[in-house]
Amino acid sequence: MTKDERRKTKDEYDLIIVGGGMAGASLACALADTGMRMAIIEAVPWQSNQQPSYDVRTISLSHGSRLIYETMGIWQQIDPQAVCPIYSIHISDRGHPGMTHLDRKDAGVEALGYVIENRALGAALMNSLEANKNVDLISPATVSEVDVGEKLATLTCSSEGEELIVQSKLVVIADGGRSGLRDKLNFQTSVDDYQQTAIVCNVTPGKPHQHCAYERFTPSGPLAILPMNDRRCWCVWAVKSGDVDEYLSLSEQQFLEKLQKEFGDRLGRFSRVGKRYAYPLARNRVSETISPRVVLVGNAAHTVHPVAAQGFNLGLRDVTWLAEVLAEAHNESQDVGALEVLQRYEDIRAKDTKRVSAFTHGMIKLFTSQLVPVIAGRNFGLLVTDMVPEFKHALLKRTMGLSGRQSRLARGLSLKQESVYSRD
Template sequence: MKDKQVLEFDLIIAGGGAVGCLLALSLRSCGLKIAIVEASAYACDSQQSLHPGFDARSIALSHQSASYLQQLGLQSSLLENCVPIKQIKVSDQGHLGQCWLDHRQQRVEALGYVTSQQQLGTMLYESVKDADDIDWFCPDSVSDVKQHQQHIDVILSSAKRLSASLLVVAEGGSSPTATKLGFQSQVQDYQQVALVANVKTDHPHEFRAYERFTAQGPLALLPNADSSFGLVWSLAAEHRDTFLHMQNSEFLQQLQQAFGYSVGRFVALSQRNSYPLALARLARTVAHRSVVIGNAAHTLHPIAGQGFNLGLRDAQCLSTLLRNTVKQDGDPGAAPVLQVYSQQRHQDQSLVVNSTDALVRFFSNNHGPLVAGRNLGLGLLDLCGPLKLKLGRAAMGYGGQNAAS
């Protein structure tokens, strides 16, 4: 018999960031009593950043991710705060090979949408924070986990004790709770950092996103709502301090030289930040009455902009399975349910992880034959309608197995 001091739930979500909030939002009113445990406090002052995980960095939502958010009733908020991506240009510095992806080829209004992590976080948090079937333990964190035959117990740093049928870990990369559960991460350091900032040009962005492979590393520009671009520039780790601390004018000059004049002249720059880049993935994502999703399960290089969208598809698949389990009066944390989740997500996760890793290695290499080969490939791809259509579908989030199949 359980201790009467233990707070009973059906589902505990460790991590109240975007993926954790999305999972809780997806399970609203399905009959599950949910607890969210989040270590970082949410700010009440509108002048502050809502949450450390929700900063001003631009994030690209794939068409599939945006469609899912709209299915959850967030269409008006989503369209109000997002900028559509109508076209994507892929090019290589100093070479003629390039490829254009266009929303009209896919017969959609947009290939994807750009928002800031802060806007997305606010939208998700506001949608779940007052839900009657969701209890927040924030700021608080998981200090210990005990797995039992029919339930899982979670002891918090505050000494509160929670119990549930299932624990979902959505804490982001290097999750301490995943480590406590015995999940082991395989890490490949790319010896690169992502430098992020917002930049303004003297030309309108015309709802175009750009992926350019430069001598320093892959560079992405995402159209923002204020006519600026969100910049993500992957640089060798040894160049981090140089690019992070050089004068704005010098940085803009370096950026101009690497990118060219496709968007006119770069004229303004926000504060720059950086974070290290590595591929981290778990050998397995399910264990007894526990499952790991999002960046806690797979942290990717930003070269293709698919990491966050992959995490959203994890939440979508898991929420669909849990809803169906509840309808059949089943046990949400039962091994067969988690095994189905693992099987349904394997193809999509493996495809995105492996293809992203291959892109990093292929386009971060300046060996002559490889450069010639990839430029020839870009040129041929631009001329081959069926292949370009397939690439566009992958960029829109439909390249792998259906998240909810």
């Protein structure tokens, strides 16, 4: 839609999503068949390489997230060259004997999860939205104000030097972990700074990875080596934030030596490393994710440590449940911005969010402690998990994103306008 067309239209939507990153774009795709009129407002030019959500990183998506994207028709559009399945997961504690091994055979699935290039996922989401007539893409445009009225919310945006005003029944804030709008709208946020920074890069191991994802806990933070195509691996290494400049300025050889020392030689000698990028790590929590005509999703609602690759998998579950609740309300001609509708969503999501946030936070506290009884306890825990099928099964379910209540999209059911919704 051009700017002139925008000025001519009334610019009133059922819902406006602020942020076209992974969470915002996925929500619009999930609601694509519901007949709701939507707009996505994204600060960075649409399809630009600068898009921060679809940057050079790769992301591990769980088996459950794959099922969701399959129902939405997005999975089928992701470039297969950019997807590497995870057949097994190896968890270890550096310098100690505890370890657990999870395998797809124990779960009876094709893969426990998938390592996907963010850009490829972004391309599939953006292409799908461009083809959808129910969604207006307003980009580049930055939302600066949200005024909530009795029947509508009014958003003020700046778009290429011009002011733009749009209105909707509901505003979905999906503007990421450093959400400016969350604070402006007075959502109370608490932050736990891990004093860790993730260094991410490609590395080439000496031996084939055989589709195994390694999670190794070290005293400075967890180190993940994940399988990629072309015999490469993706490295996510949490180091002390005070040391990050040193790690980034090391020569390739020096960096690989340090990595080798922490990871060991399960994959032979690392021979090459790609460009290194750094992401400071913190946990963000909000006391409420809703207020009248406003809801937070994805990283705007919660940011967790990347250990165990839970962050966006959690955000995608938010998206599917929000889509389901909104589609049901829209189908029954209810006001999608009404607090009682949003409350249904929050009631469903609160438990999963708290559990994942506490689980990832607890893992970091547990595995960075150097107290002898804690080290002994966690190694015992890893060994017991490896040996007791019930424990292993519970961990597998969580890793695959299959614990707890599953949304319609996760169960392969569409949200089409005419569908009958159940609240089971």
